[in-house]
Amino acid sequence: MTQGREDAQGMSALVVEDSPPMRKMIVFALARIRGLRVVEADDGVDALRRLATARFDLVIxxxxxxxxxxLKLVKRLRADEAYRDVPIIIITTEGAEEDRQRALALGATAYVTKPIQATQVIELVRQVLGL
Ligand SMILES: [Mg+2]
Known part of the structure; x- marks a missing residue:
């Protein structure tokens, strides 16, 4: 399905999610984007640690x-010159409209709603990475 499309060679994404099954599911979906390096973090603090030591093109x-x-992570990243313009996709739960609005107001780029569909995540990631 993704054949013939541009790959993500040299690009990397950080997946920040405290639920291991959900994290695995997102990582598994992103593995279908050829060339994309994917790193996992299990909470916001772990994410900040990883973001301080490596460069990422996308944060989910x-x-x-x-x-x-x-929300705090989005706020911290948008205040950081190095990550001011990096795409951030947030994962929200159904019905959490207030959280979505707050995240977008804080500078999140886009959102996906649980239950997560792999094809939806892949399309969105391709879109924000310009692939
Ligand atoms: Mg969670």
């Missing part, structure tokens, strides 16, 4: 996480 983050949630 859950909102509801312990220690440092997705």
């Amino acid at each position: 983050t859950d909102i509801n996480m312990p220690i440092l949630d997705g």
Whole structure:
């Protein structure tokens, strides 16, 4: 399905999600984008640590996480010159309209709603990466 389309050689994505099954599912979906390097973080603090040591072209983050949630992560990234313009896709739960609006107001680029559909995630990632 993705054959013949541009690959993501040299690009990397950080997946921030505290639920291991959900994280695996997103990573599995992203594996279908050829060339994309995917790194996992299990909460916002872990994400900040990884973002400080490597460069990412995209951040996909859950909102509801312990220690440092997705809204705070978006806020921190948008205040950081290095990540001011990096696409951020947030993962929200159905019905969490307020969270979605807050995330977008804080500078999130786009959102996906649980239950996550792999094809939807892939399309959105391709779109924000310009592939
Ligand atoms: Mg969560």
